[in-house]
Structures are given as structure tokens and as C-alpha cells.
Amino acid sequence: MSAVYSGVFPIAPTPFHPDGGLDLTSAERLFAHYAAIGSDGLTVLGIMGEAPKLEPNESIAMLKVAVKAMAGKPIIVGVSAPGFAAMRSLAREAMEAGAAAVMIAPPSHLRTDDSIVGYYADAVAAIGADVPFVIQDYPLVTSVQMTPGVIRRIVTDNPSCVMLKAEDWPGLEKISTLRRWQADGSVRPLSIMTANGGLFLDFEMERGADGSNTGYAFPEMLIEVVAHAKARRRDAAHDLFDAHLPLLRYEQQPGVGLAVRKYVMMRRGLIACDAQRKPGGSLSATARAEIDYLLGRLARTDPRASL
Secondary structure (H helix, E strand, O other), X not given: OOOOOXXXXXXXXXXXXXXOOEOHHHHHHHHHHHHHOOOXXXXXXXXXXXXXXXXXXXXXXXXXXXHHXXXXXXXXXXXXXXXXXXXXHHHHHHHHOOOOEEEEOOOOOOOOHHHHHHHHHHHHHHHOOOOOEEEEEOHHHHOXXXXXXXXXXXXXXXXXXXXXXXXXXXXXXHHHHHXXXXXXXXXXXXXXXXXXXXXXXXXXXXXXXXXXXXXXXXXXXXXXXXXXXXXXXXXXXXXXXXXXXXXXXXXXXXXXXXXXXXXXXXXXXXXXXXXXXXXXXOOXXXXXXXXXXXXXXXXXXXXXXXX
């Protein structure tokens, strides 16, 4: 994997049976859908993929299904872990199983710029400088604040860094700053893929993002918005994005966001069950009715929501 990747790399949820067992049949169907709609790559075992709840052998099983379904397209694997031994083990196994890169989020105890930069240096030393990696900048979850300057130091110090997963909020100015530095040569080329459930994708693309690396329940929308933005069809990008915004917003609720996403994916027939492995959030009957209402409204402009 290199720093020239762009497009849409959906973050896949991990399908489970009602009893909490791993549902690889649903995973095959879901990954096949990602491939069929034109996804440029895929991310598995991210935060929204419930990675900490999986056994090591389950994580590799998920990756192997993804590699087969995506037929040569790059797969990013989340390997964040409390210690470097577990990170090293999963990273090496993932690369051997066909991953293109690994994604690393900083642990929540890091508070200074030097400690953040030092952590990534130690992580690279642990997994090997030959393993391409993605910086996950997600302060809403990690509580770690990475300034553009810190990101530039990590990128400069580690040639194996190929992508920034930008999930800061607000993060538009950070994207603009990094792109300005790239233009003046003070930072080398770096792929910037944005997340936050796609909540700011319309303007993130205009600020210079290369694409989307998130897990909205209608990844087709993400793909089309990115395509419109790259073709400079600004109104078309915003019109499609605005149609999905109410459901996108509903999916962003802390604590139940993944439950919303899985419910919609189940309604779409992409996974058999919307279960999360314990502990996990759940939806009330009222919440499900609200989602169904939003799907009905969305179907007026996007027939894919007619379920």
C-alpha cells in the first residue's frame, strides 16, 4: 500500500449470530456487496468493527474472508492494542494473510506531542518498518489531541506511514493545513481519508481529502459523493449528501450508533442479524420505528432505502 490511495474504503462491522458467535456467512455477503458497489478498498477490525471483542483467530478469519471477497483490493486492518506484543502479533499475521496496511490509534493516556510521536515510533519498531500503517486520529474516542504539526512529525519520521484517517471534529482546518504543507513541500504526500460516519464528507472532499474511510449503512452514497466531488459536481455531491443527512445524523448517536448501522444493514439484507457481542448497545422499539421512518423519507429521493 502506498500514499496514493483514494476513493472509499468502507469500515466493515463484524456480523454476529444472536448468541454472539461470529457470522462468517454474513461477512461474506457484506464484503461481496462492498466489492460489487465499487469500493476501492476495505477496513476491518476497526473501532466500529468491535475488534476488542474478538479472539485472535476470529480476527484473522474475518480478514481472510475480506481478502477473498475484495479480490485484490487493499484491506486495512485495525491492530490497536494495549501492548505492543499483541499489536505486533496481529499486524504480522494480518500482513501474511493478505492485508495491505494496518491502522493504529494512540492510547488514551498520551498527552504531550513528544509522547504521541514517540508512541508511533515505538509502534513501528514493534510491527516492523516494512509494514505500511495508517494513523487513526480520533480524539472523540481516544481523547488524544494530534495537531497538524504532530501528524507531520509522525509522517516525516516514519516512511511506512501511508495514510491519515482523519476523524477529528472539527477537522476541516486540519485537512487544509496538511494539504497546504504538502503543496509547499514541508510534508511528503499522504493519503487523507476521512471518517466520523461521513458526517462532514461533503466539505472534507472540498478541503482536499482523498476519500472516505467510514462505515455508514449506505456506502453507495459515500462512493457517489466522492465521485461527484472529484468530478467537481458540487451541487450533485451536496444534494445526495443532504438527502442522507438525517439518517447519517441518527447513526452518529454515541452508544447506539453501531446498533443503528447494524439494524439498517440487516434491513438491507447485508447481514442476517443486528446483534453486537456483549457488551453492546441495543435499540428500543421506538428507536427502530424512528429509523424505519427515516428510511421511508430517504426512499423518496434514493430508491435504495425502499426496504
